[in-house]
Amino acid sequence: MEEYDVVITGGGPAGLFCALWSGRMCRNEGQEKKILLLEKKESCGKKLMLSGLGQCNVTNARDIKDFTDRYGDAGRFVRPSLFGFTNRDLISFFEERGIPLTEENGGKVFPKSKKASDILDLLLLECEKNGVEIRCSESVIFVDTDNDRFITKTENSEYLSGSLVIATGGKSYPGTGSSGDGYRFAETLGHSVTEIAPALCAVYPSEYPFSSLSGISFENISVSLYDGNKKTRQITGDLLLTHKGLSGPCILHMSRYIRAGNILKVSFIKEKSQDEFRKEFTQKISETGTMKIKTVLSGYGLPERFVKLILSLSGIETDMTCAHLSKKARNGLISNLTEYPFLIKRTGSFNEAMATAGGVLLSEINSKTMESKIVPNLYFIGEVLDIDGDTGGYNLQAAFSTAHMAALRICSKNI
Structure with a gap:
């Protein structure tokens, strides 16, 4: 059985970052620790290579104080890691090592080359440099x-170590190696795992009359989530109609909470409540x-094709004048425009999801x-924890920040 000071399972961004910083910080403290990183695939960083459509949205340029709201209920837990190694620290890390970054819409930060391979190559090089x-x-x-x-057993060997780091990722994009192994390891070692579900994915209603409008988007509109008659969440953002369901940033962000049988109510009228719209629309009519x-x-500002379809769904002829609109039809139209209900059949699968909701129970982790x-x-x-962020670089930042936090702790101990 081979012996190491630290064994890290998983060669994604979190695992690589923890490995290189553990090696770097321990060396700076005069410690020579043997660090082993185990990756199940034939090469590291398979999922990283897919991030941002291969362009690698490494973080977001917003103020780090605004980050915690981007992780749903896990924001409070991830805060110490984010403040311990911020987005500015991450940007400096790459740029000081010859990888210039650029900021784009919504504060998204990418390598200027738009190549995820540049980020991966640097992480691998830094691991090599730091032993x-x-x-x-x-x-x-x-x-x-x-x-x-x-004791860490693989198909080929057995390893003994003083520290063990689980950085196996979640279950999204399982072809990259994220098949949920870490949850099994966590439970074997006495930890609890919360319900696992796809996150940052499209949702698919049971009945969907908007297939013909695929590609039409709505900016800054309100979407509410209902569990039975109880409203549980509300979010404002951009929504995209697809051929089979709903997508766009606000749906992706909401998807971590959506389950089959829930109802999404969409207001296609932006910046107005139903009562405000009802009063204004009734007066105009x-x-x-x-x-x-x-x-x-x-x-x-509603697209013409959408207007025609929503009128049809409301039982109103396309060329009807305001004078001929009955009160009943008007109320039905207002309801469809401000709280159109979608009964959710399912969310996107793990093959479609960009992240995983659920994971190792946070209350059991310092x-x-x-x-x-x-x-x-x-x-x-990283993602093996019950942490999933919004799109825009937040998930990778959490991976890097939690990895750095673990490395600090590892190197503060005499193993």
């Missing part, structure tokens, strides 16, 4: 403890009797060290 041993095609099949040490209803609706509260010298970092 990290990487073994690919080494799929971990079992982990256990032996007194105060860890009464003042413009000879004008066509579709003409009034066009004044709200948020200031990423160390297990149950097993000393056991660490969980």
